[in-house]
Amino acid sequence: EPEVTQTPSHQVTQMGQEVILRCVPISNHLYFYWYRQILGQKVEFLVSFYNNEISEKSEIFDDQFSVERPDGSNFTLKIRSTKLEDSAMYFCASSEVGEETQYFGPGTRLLVL
């Protein structure tokens, strides 16, 4: 069964550094999402992406965040200047057009020191 994949699985970075988190959505899916989960807390929506543009974004998704689909398979989340409070598990998800069901990747655990 096809699955969403994410790399890296873990990333440690210094405060102020840029990080790029990568996702490969399920191949026939056209809606892509990023969520984050701070340790022990609920999953929070960051942004959704369709047809090469952002569809929705939450108040968490400020100017420090950006998303891109650089080629036909990857979907990336960039954090320009990381803060301590960006430490979290970041999940990518994807869904088919016309379907509400979102399938999650295994996540990237980001630790900002």
Place this chain on the structure above:
Amino acid sequence: GENVEQHPSTLSVQEGDSAVIKCTYSDSASNYFPWYKQELGKRPQLIIDIRSNVGEKKDQRIAVTLNKTAKHFSLHITETQPEDSAVYFCAASISGYSTLTFGKGTMLLVSP
């Protein structure tokens, strides 16, 4: 925006017992309600979902009920097994919009 409340935060049951997790939502326009199971350090996995045009859906030992009037929905797991131990999240969204709003999760522990 949508707000989803989930109870209880932790639930301990004996193997074979039933477990019930409840969620309420605030936006009456929400019409899609998935439940995800997340094992420690793993991805959230969809276990069942329900749309607002039905009141109940069942899949083997798992069932979900929806009360649109009261704006609440529940997950029922019967004949629980130790491998059911995980964190369960409810969520709500509006068809045609992409945002899933999650509850805070319920840690279910099934003791043998």
